[in-house]
Amino acid sequence: MSDEQVRLGELREEIDSLDQKIMELISARAKCAQEVARVKTAANPEQDVFFYRPEREAQVLRRIKDANPGPLPGEEMARLFREIMSACLALEKPMHIAFLGPIGTFTQAAALKHFGHSVVSVPLPAIDAVFREVESGAAHYGVVPVENSTEGMINHTLDMFMSSPLKICGEVQLRIHHHLLISPEFRDQEITCIYSHQQSFAQCRQWLDTHRYGIERVTVSSNAEAARRAAKEPGTAAIAGDMAAELYGLETLANSIEDRPDNTTRFLIIGREEVPASGHDKSSILVSMRNKPGALYQLLEPFHRHGISLTRIETRPSPSGTWAYVFYIDFEGHMDDEQAHKVLAEVDEEAVELKRLGSYPIGVL
Numbered sequence: 467m468s469d470e471q472v473r474l475g476e477l478r479e480e481i482d483s484l485d486q487k488i489m490e491l492i493s494a495r496a497k498c499a500q501e502v503a504r505v506k507t508a509a510n511p512e513q514d515v516f517f518y519r520p521e522r523e524a525q526v527l528r529r530i531k532d533a534n535p536g537p538l539p540g541e542e543m544a545r546l547f548r549e550i551m552s553a554c555l556a557l558e559k560p561m562h563i564a565f566l567g568p569i570g571t572f573t574q575a576a577a578l579k580h581f582g583h584s585v586v587s588v589p590l591p592a593i594d595a596v597f598r599e600v601e602s603g604a605a606h607y608g609v610v611p612v613e614n615s616t617e618g619m620i621n622h623t624l625d626m627f628m629s630s631p632l633k634i635c636g637e638v639q640l641r642i643h644h645h646l647l648i649s650p651e652f653r654d655q656e657i658t659c660i661y662s663h664q665q666s667f668a669q670c671r672q673w674l675d676t677h678r679y680g681i682e683r684v685t686v687s688s689n690a691e692a693a694r695r696a697a698k699e700p701g702t703a704a705i706a707g708d709m710a711a712e713l714y715g716l717e718t719l720a721n722s723i724e725d726r727p728d729n730t731t732r733f734l735i736i737g738r739e740e741v742p743a744s745g746h747d748k749s750s751i752l753v754s755m756r757n758k759p760g761a762l763y764q765l766l767e768p769f770h771r772h773g774i775s776l777t778r779i780e781t782r783p784s785p786s787g788t789w790a791y792v793f794y795i796d797f798e799g800h801m802d803d804e805q806a807h808k809v810l811a812e813v814d815e816e817a818v819e820l821k822r823l824g825s826y827p828i829g830v831l
């Protein structure tokens with residue numbers, strides 16, 4: 467046996483023994499989570515028990531990232547713990563997560579990134595269907611896209627909050643890589659049509675104009691639907707992401723064709739309960755103001771005076787016509803913070819309506 471083989475044997479023995487210890491520790495952690503579930507149920511025998519605790523998960527993941535000694539990057543270590551917590555939560559209660567489908571969409575990838583792979587993910591055909599599924603209690607939580615760094619806000623999601631009683635419980639950001647995909651079966655055929663979702667076409671417009679000018683672009687309901695069509699129709703291609711490519715067995719003709727290298731979509735986690743402070747939070751509100759001079763100034767001035775940073779402000783047309791303006795505002799901090807409390811009390815006095823959409827941990831992963 468060579469020296470190298472001897473050393474390899476020793477290292478593998480060490481890995482086996484470490485794996486054994488890791489397994490025993492993960493099992494001990496899972497038993498703890500089972501006990502947590504027992505305590506939670508005993509404390510609330512008559513009520514809905516909220517097994518999923520977004521604020522606690524954010525704290526765990528942040529601590530792991532901060533304490534990580536390397537050589538694995540902090541992101542990678544947090545991802546591993548994301549999956550361990552996901553499996554522990556599934557022992558407490560299997561979570562049903564509704565998302566904007568079909569399967570293979572970026573929204574499903576975002577749901578799995580946020581909750582880990584031990585949840586039951588339920589595809590639904592439209593954003594309002596995701597809201598309804600969570601409102602009715604058929605799903606524990608929902609995941610919907612809210613904004614893209616290239617294309618801006620997804621207004622349909624914003625508008626749903628005007629009428630829905632649901633709360634925002636979390637956010638997750640996903641880097642979006644689009645690929646030009648074809649079926650290996652039709653590799654030799656000339657491409658005469660490209661399928662994709664309207665948002666993806668918009669995010670790849672320059673690349674398409676430069677590299678595939680003149681080929682018909684057909685808009686379909688999702689990237690996954692585009693991939694499904696390209697898998698069975700000769701002479702077609704799809705623009706979609708990795709999940710859809712894998713799901714429909716497509717191969718990549720051109721990789722990462724999005725025009726902006728930082729193309730990112732932000733998704734919201736929607737649920738039925740409010741989330742306590744995690745120590746690093748963000749809040750969202752909807753405010754309608756009377757149509758009078760200085761209304762926007764009057765709305766924003768208290769935030770400035772109390773030193774609260776706004777991270778976003780969007781204006782939406784009123785659905786009923788009785789609201790002159792509807793502002794969708796994100797700000798740093800939790801609504802239970804003293805300063806935020808004061809600001810919201812002031813805004814409430816001036817506004818036609820103030821709707822608190824929720825405070826939630828700033829995305830960790």
Ligand SMILES: O=C(O)C(=O)C[C@]1(C(=O)O)C=C[C@@H](O)C=C1
Nearest residue numbers: 499502517518519522551554555
């Ligand atoms: O701390 C809790 O409340 C738990 O239920 C435990 C645990 C975990 O595995 O760490 C599991 C699920 C929750 O979403 C948060 C954390």
